[in-house]
Amino acid sequence: MSGIVIAVVVLTILALIFGILLGFAAEKFKVEGDPLAEQVEALLPQTQCGQCGYPGCKPYAEAIANGDKINKCPPGGTATMEKIADLVGVDPEPLNATEEIQEKKVAYIREDECIGCTKCIQACPVDAILGSGKLMHTVITDYCTGCDLCVAPCPVDCIDMLPIEQTTKTWNWQLNAIPVKQVQEDPQC
Amino acid sequence: MLTLLEQVDKGTLWRSHGGIHPPELKTLSSKTTIANFPLASHFIIPIPQVGDSALLRIKKGERVVKGQALTAGTSFAHCAVHAPTSGTITAIEQLPSNHASGLPVLSCVLTADGQDESIETITSDLSTLDNQQILKLIQNAGIAGLGGAAFPTHIKLSPVSDIELVIINGIECEPYITSDDRLMQEYSDEIISGIAIIERLLTPKRIIIAIEDNKPEAIEAMQHSLNRSELSSDNVRITKVPTKYPSGGEKQLIQILTGQEVPSGAIPAQLGMLVQNVATAYAIQDAVINGQPLISRVVTVTGLNCETPGNYWLPIGTQVQHILQTSGFKGDLSQDKIIIGGPMMGHSLPDVTAPVLKGTNCILLPSTEEIAPDQQEMPCIRCGECAVVCPALLLPQQLFWHAQAEEYDKAASFNLHDCIECGCCSYVCPSDIPLVEYYRVAKSALRTQSEEKKQADLAKQRFDARQQRLEDEKLARETKAREAAARRKNSMASADKNVVAEAMARMKAKKAAQSNTADSVAPAPVQDKKAQIAAAIARAKAKKASATTATDHPVGSDDVEVDPIDDKKAKINAAIARAKAKKAQQNNPSAKTSAPDVQVNAVDEKKAKVAAAIARAKAKKQLQADGDKTQEKVLVDNDTALATNTVPNTNKESTETTLAADTKKARIAAAVAKAKAKKQSLTSDDTEATNPNAVANDSSTDPAAESALSPAEIKKARIAAAVAKAKAKKAQAKLEEKE
Numbered sequence: 048m049s050g051i052v053i054a055v056v057v058l059t060i061l062a063l064i065f066g067i068l069l070g071f072a073a074e075k076f077k078v079e080g081d082p083l084a085e086q087v088e089a090l091l092p093q094t095q096c097g098q099c100g101y102p103g104c105k106p107y108a109e110a111i112a113n114g115d116k117i118n119k120c121p122p123g124g125t126a127t128m129e130k131i132a133d134l135v136g137v138d139p140e141p142l143n144a145t146e147e148i149q150e151k152k153v154a155y156i157r158e159d160e161c162i163g164c165t166k167c168i169q170a171c172p173v174d175a176i177l178g179s180g181k182l183m184h185t186v187i188t189d190y191c192t193g194c195d196l197c198v199a200p201c202p203v204d205c206i207d208m209l210p211i212e213q214t215t216k217t218w219n220w221q222l223n224a225i226p227v228k229q230v231q232e233d234p235q236c
Numbered sequence: 237m238l239t240l241l242e243q244v245d246k247g248t249l250w251r252s253h254g255g256i257h258p259p260e261l262k263t264l265s266s267k268t269t270i271a272n273f274p275l276a277s278h279f280i281i282p283i284p285q286v287g288d289s290a291l292l293r294i295k296k297g298e299r300v301v302k303g304q305a306l307t308a309g310t311s312f313a314h315c316a317v318h319a320p321t322s323g324t325i326t327a328i329e330q331l332p333s334n335h336a337s338g339l340p341v342l343s344c345v346l347t348a349d350g351q352d353e354s355i356e357t358i359t360s361d362l363s364t365l366d367n368q369q370i371l372k373l374i375q376n377a378g379i380a381g382l383g384g385a386a387f388p389t390h391i392k393l394s395p396v397s398d399i400e401l402v403i404i405n406g407i408e409c410e411p412y413i414t415s416d417d418r419l420m421q422e423y424s425d426e427i428i429s430g431i432a433i434i435e436r437l438l439t440p441k442r443i444i445i446a447i448e449d450n451k452p453e454a455i456e457a458m459q460h461s462l463n464r465s466e467l468s469s470d471n472v473r474i475t476k477v478p479t480k481y482p483s484g485g486e487k488q489l490i491q492i493l494t495g496q497e498v499p500s501g502a503i504p505a506q507l508g509m510l511v512q513n514v515a516t517a518y519a520i521q522d523a524v525i526n527g528q529p530l531i532s533r534v535v536t537v538t539g540l541n542c543e544t545p546g547n548y549w550l551p552i553g554t555q556v557q558h559i560l561q562t563s564g565f566k567g568d569l570s571q572d573k574i575i576i577g578g579p580m581m582g583h584s585l586p587d588v589t590a591p592v593l594k595g596t597n598c599i600l601l602p603s604t605e606e607i608a609p610d611q612q613e614m615p616c617i618r619c620g621e622c623a624v625v626c627p628a629l630l631l632p633q634q635l636f637w638h639a640q641a642e643e644y645d646k647a648a649s650f651n652l653h654d655c656i657e658c659g660c661c662s663y664v665c666p667s668d669i670p671l672v673e674y675y676r677v678a679k680s681a682l683r684t685q686s687e688e689k690k691q692a693d694l695a696k697q698r699f700d701a702r703q704q705r706l707e708d709e710k711l712a713r714e715t716k717a718r719e720a721a722a723r724r725k726n727s728m729a730s731a732d733k734n735v736v737a738e739a740m741a742r743m744k745a746k747k748a749a750q751s752n753t754a755d756s757v758a759p760a761p762v763q764d765k766k767a768q769i770a771a772a773i774a775r776a777k778a779k780k781a782s783a784t785t786a787t788d789h790p791v792g793s794d795d796v797e798v799d800p801i802d803d804k805k806a807k808i809n810a811a812i813a814r815a816k817a818k819k820a821q822q823n824n825p826s827a828k829t830s831a832p833d834v835q836v837n838a839v840d841e842k843k844a845k846v847a848a849a850i851a852r853a854k855a856k857k858q859l860q861a862d863g864d865k866t867q868e869k870v871l872v873d874n875d876t877a878l879a880t881n882t883v884p885n886t887n888k889e890s891t892e893t894t895l896a897a898d899t900k901k902a903r904i905a906a907a908v909a910k911a912k913a914k915k916q917s918l919t920s921d922d923t924e925a926t927n928p929n930a931v932a933n934d935s936s937t938d939p940a941a942e943s944a945l946s947p948a949e950i951k952k953a954r955i956a957a958a959v960a961k962a963k964a965k966k967a968q969a970k971l972e973e974k975e
């Protein structure tokens with residue numbers, strides 16, 4: 048009988064000690080923020096385009112961490128979706144938007160037509176448009192993520208999304224490359 | 237245990253891993269001396285060839301002379317480009333580049349004038365120059381590594397750490413190419429003096445000139461030159477290196493000569509070593525001593541499709557098609573390849589209009605016999621041959637698997653970046669897999685990925701910064717709004733007080749008027765609406781009065797002043813009333829602290845005038861019709877009332893009193909007086925303010941003023957009255973609506 052009592056007492060004491068230890072550890076080594084959301088965010092393309100329905104990549108990453116669908120990022124394409132699927136451990140699913148040809152584009156303002164309304168500046172999520180009221184605006188192409196958000200607000204429709212031109216530095220080697228032929232075309236506006 | 241330098245002095249050689257022995261085919265071009273090439277009519281000089289930031293120093297249509305710099309740059313990395321001959325810049329545009337992609341790059345088109353006029357070259361004495369001046373000369377001459385990579389030499393020659401060992405690379409291990417071989421044979425003295433300049437700049441402990449043993453003439457010539465030179469033979473030695481491809485690679489050569497391996501991702505300078513090409517040494521000498529910029533280089537033009545293979549001094553910017561024409565290209569452009577560089581590492585040229593660059597050491601025009609047609613790629617059989625020959629000690633088949641599966645991250649984990657793309661693996665592959673092509677694809681994909689990552693990080697950073705900014709702005713706006721609200725509240729409090737005071741004053745005035753059993757006249761119009769209402773009331777009353785006076789029995793007159801028959805008297809009376817009103821008006825501004833009437837009246841002047849005109853007209857009519865003394869009584873009463881009222885009712889507007897008995901008449905009179913008062917309130921400030929008391933006290937002085945109202949004006953006044961009536965009605969309607 049005493050043996051049982053001793054066992055119960057000892058186990059209770061042990062449980063208390065470990066409980067305190069765990070409670071202390073949980074407080075002491077508490078991780079701030081959601082590590083999964085951060086990892087997901089690192090995979091997203093950071094175009095901040097809002098095509099997922101969230102105001103930026105971070106909110107969408109948090110939503111994914113909370114169980115939202117992973118196929119809402121057209122700029123990331125299938126590759127990003129698969130990576131996220133790997134990370135959060137869900138099955139890959141086809142992108143909800145029809146996947147266009149993944150061509151990187153940047154905004155370009157036809158400066159002669161710009162009336163300086165600053166609407167595009169307000170729309171740009173990464174502050175890549177330079178200009179002031181009643182003065183011409185221009186896009187800092189190095190900062191442009193090609194998110195398209197500036198195109199709709201423009202009252203005079205002077206913003207074009209132009210594909211980034213390939214240079215010898217960005218050129219990708221291609222197997223069985225067909226020799227490039229120079230085709231003369233009309234210069235754009 | 238011997239130290240490294242002792243071993244170097246002994247000429248010890250190490251074995252580098254892998255490598256192959258492809259057919260050399262160098263005799264094709266190595267037998268003839270370096271020839272000059274007939275000058276082309278057009279040159280294409282891409283800008284910038286090396287280094288990114290440069291300013292164009294010439295304009296389209298400008299004439300340039302040979303050796304004139306076309307670009308200027310402020311950055312340290314800038315490597316100038318020069319005009320290869322004299323002529324005119326006919327275009328600056330995007331033109332096909334000498335690159336595997338053939339993509340256009342910004343280039344100057346120089347149309348030669350055939351005179352080949354040169355800029356004045358300044359020859360300098362080496363002993364008078366300091367190291368910085370020498371480096372500046374090298375930079376201004378636009379010297380870049382002539383071995384193929386075309387890295388700016390002045391950067392390489394100003395290392396941050398000490399250089400112990402300088403290796404002069406005369407290996408030239410690729411098949412076909414003999415440009416360095418010929419250069420060493422013919423210009424050994426110049427090369428040695430170039431090496432002397434490098435020695436002066438870097439003061440290394442040892443300099444090794446490494447030449448492959450398949451170039452005995454070059455070794456001999458260099459040895460002679462070295463013996464003749466002032467360079468100490470203790471420090472500088474020529475080392476014969478066994479022929480093997482790719483021992484000319486920088487890392488491979490270091491391993492062969494010193495047994496040390498350059499770590500992955502490191503540069504030789506971190507080991508205290510530096511490798512320079514012999515042709516670069518020659519160019520340094522030419523630039524520093526002769527003041528000649530780098531505008532031409534030795535290029536091997538060879539291959540069985542070439543009628544006159546050999547080495548030529550080619551101006552940089554010469555178009556490949558000119559070379560083809562001059563050297564007798566036998567092949568067919570649509571089928572036969574033109575290879576820039578050697579057969580192992582070179583690339584085929586997509587467009588023959590592309591120019592010769594600083595890094596172009598060979599133009600290979602192979603016939604179909606030399607270059608096997610593209611073989612069908614077969615599956616990898618895991619034979620491991622590629623791993624045996626890989627000079628970088630990589631696992632080519634693993635890299636291939638991952639590259640093929642597009643698992644570039646895994647390929648990168650197998651040190652894909654250390655691949656020097658020498659082509660040994662492809663050369664030995666029994667399945668004819670173009671391994672290097674796979675690696676190139678994988679490498680560019682990885683580069684794109686890292687670019688995108690960088691871009692994404694930047695975008696995120698900027699997005700966060702913007703969010704922060706918007707947040708800050710919002711906060712700032714809110715604080716500002718709060719402050720403004722507080723301010724408004726403060727000022728509102730005082731304004732409210734004023735409003736309350738005014739309202740109180742109005743109430744008092746009303747009370748006073750009521751106590752006088754007379755119509756109270758609206759206070760001096762604070763708003764035009766009030767004025768209009770007042771006018772409307774006055775008019776309505778006047779109308780009523782005029783309607784009734786016809787039937788009214790005239791009141792008998794005992795007043796001396798008034799002559800019932802005389803119009804003039806009536807006028808005088810009107811004038812008196814006006815004067816009284818004026819007086820009252822005069823008193824009011826002085827009593828009141830705030831004078832809103834002044835500003836508002838100015839706006840409302842016209843309307844008030846009209847109203848006054850109506851009232852006047854009515855009054856006149858009345859007077860003419862009645863001619864009785866009621867008016868006078870009223871006026872007299874007014875006089876006394878005003879005299880007493882102005883003191884107690886300081887805030888009050890002009891108030892008229894009438895006799896209690898005669899209400900109708902009195903009302904008419906009140907209306908007249910009111911109108912007058914209104915008019916006076918408009919004009920009193922500027923016209924009659926100076927003399928209010930005189931007018932008020934002496935009524936007999938006023939006929940002159942009243943005489944303005946001639947009978948002719950009566951009609952006008954009527955019209956005005958009609959207008960005013962309409963307006964008043966409108967105002968009334970508005971007011972009601974408001975209420």
